[in-house]
Amino acid sequence: MNWDDTAPSAAENTADDTAMGAQDRLVGADADGEDSAVEAALRPKDLEEFVGQERVREQLDLVLRAARARGATADHVLLSGAPGLGKTTLSMIIAAEMGAPIRITSGPAIQHAGDLAAILSSLQEGEVLFLDEIHRMSRPAEEMLYMAMEDFRVDVIVGKGPGATAIPLELPPFTLVGATTRAGLLPPPLRDRFGFTGHMEFYAPAELERVIHRSAGLLDVDIETEGAAEIAGRSRGTPRIANRLLRRVRDYAQVKADGVITRETASQALAVYEVDGRGLDRLDRAVLTALLKLFGGGPVGLSTLAVAVGEERETVEEVAEPFLVREGLLARTPRGRIATPAAWAHMGLVPPQQQTGGNGQQGLFGP
Numbered sequence: 001m002n003w004d005d006t007a008p009s010a011a012e013n014t015a016d017d018t019a020m021g022a023q024d025r026l027v028g029a030d031a032d033g034e035d036s037a038v039e040a041a042l043r044p045k046d047l048e049e050f051v052g053q054e055r056v057r058e059q060l061d062l063v064l065r066a067a068r069a070r071g072a073t074a075d076h077v078l079l080s081g082a083p084g085l086g087k088t089t090l091s092m093i094i095a096a097e098m099g100a101p102i103r104i105t106s107g108p109a110i111q112h113a114g115d116l117a118a119i120l121s122s123l124q125e126g127e128v129l130f131l132d133e134i135h136r137m138s139r140p141a142e143e144m145l146y147m148a149m150e151d152f153r154v155d156v157i158v159g160k161g162p163g164a165t166a167i168p169l170e171l172p173p174f175t176l177v178g179a180t181t182r183a184g185l186l187p188p189p190l191r192d193r194f195g196f197t198g199h200m201e202f203y204a205p206a207e208l209e210r211v212i213h214r215s216a217g218l219l220d221v222d223i224e225t226e227g228a229a230e231i232a233g234r235s236r237g238t239p240r241i242a243n244r245l246l247r248r249v250r251d252y253a254q255v256k257a258d259g260v261i262t263r264e265t266a267s268q269a270l271a272v273y274e275v276d277g278r279g280l281d282r283l284d285r286a287v288l289t290a291l292l293k294l295f296g297g298g299p300v301g302l303s304t305l306a307v308a309v310g311e312e313r314e315t316v317e318e319v320a321e322p323f324l325v326r327e328g329l330l331a332r333t334p335r336g337r338i339a340t341p342a343a344w345a346h347m348g349l350v351p352p353q354q355q356t357g358g359n360g361q362q363g364l365f366g367p
């Protein structure tokens with residue numbers, strides 16, 4: 001067979017890799033415990049410091065300046081985009097720019113309308129309420145929020161059954177900043193009540209380099225331009241991942257080198273952590289390797305692919321695939337998953353139909 005001998009075997013990369021959970025991934029975009037601790041120190045404090053997202057930044061700047069000039073509370077803001085792109089950071093910046101306090105909560109934490117009423121009724125005038133994962137709020141709470149956003153009023157229901165009465169409660173004007181990874185899941189009546197919607201895009205490598213240099217400065221880490229570029233290229237367009245990789249590379253540079261992050265130390269460190277040049281980790285590569293080596297590039301059904309990598313269907317579909325699809329390495333088709341030519345090239349493998357070389361070799365999957 002014409003496989004690249006240096007590449008790990010399918011067995012090494014597939015069935016032997018037992019459950020690589022989504023939570024402990026170095027390149028996962030969700031926050032982990034360590035992130036939460038350092039993120040506070042690394043968050044940009046104003047719009048000026050906030051890197052990238054030019055359009056959202058410019059539009060938001062106008063919304064906030066105009067509100068300040070009118071001496072009014074800013075309109076409600078909806079921020080949509082993948083995890084780790086800076087929605088929480090931006091909500092804090094909105095509060096800071098408005099000179100207002102901020103209260104942070106999330107959709108899953110508000111399961112009853114009463115939970116929301118308690119929060120809303122304790123807000124101060126002008127306060128920013130950051131509601132993360134707003135699409136995961138319960139239906140009754142969502143309906144209460146409609147009225148609160150529009151009229152700064154809620155009806156608190158006292159009692160049960162036929163004797164229940166609605167007591168109207170006036171609220172001080174406040175700014176709701178809702179964040180969601182799935183803007184499409186929001187019911188239109190909720191979406192329509194936001195005065196401004198900002199969609200956060202993945203960051204370009206040059207923008208991530210700026211994030212990395214800024215964070216390195218705050219963490220007092222010595223980093224060369226090429227070292228930052230190396231980390232940026234593997235950060236999957238996400239500042240949270242860039243900051244996390246920076247911290248792991250810093251550890252490596254301290255232990256194995258003189259503490260300075262060069263291109264070489266960054267690349268060696270990330271090889272140790274199994275994050276490749278394009279930001280794929282072990283799980284991503286296991287999925288691609290199985291797809292290419294075991295199924296000739298597909299099409300193969302999701303369940304079969306998941307069994308081949310020893311993972312749950314959901315893990316493959318929700319954790320590995322989105323980035324592989326975004327990178328143009330894997331496509332979801334009605335007949336199953338297929339690898340693109342870029343996937344073969346990235347994994348250093350040759351598609352079966354190109355394997356009939358002059359040495360009499362045949363393609364892996366028959367003549």
Ligand SMILES: Nc1ncnc2c1ncn2[C@@H]1O[C@H](COP(=O)(O)OP(=O)(O)OP(=O)(O)O)[C@@H](O)[C@H]1O
Pocket residue numbers: 029030031038039040042043044049050051052053082083084085086087088089090132211239240243
């Ligand atoms: N534009 C940016 N410039 C500099 N740093 C950024 C930027 N955006 C995000 N970060 C950094 O990335 C980390 C994650 O950002 P943040 O918590 O705001 O993401 P998020 O979109 O709210 O994620 P989640 O949806 O998972 O809560 C923070 O440490 C923050 O400092």
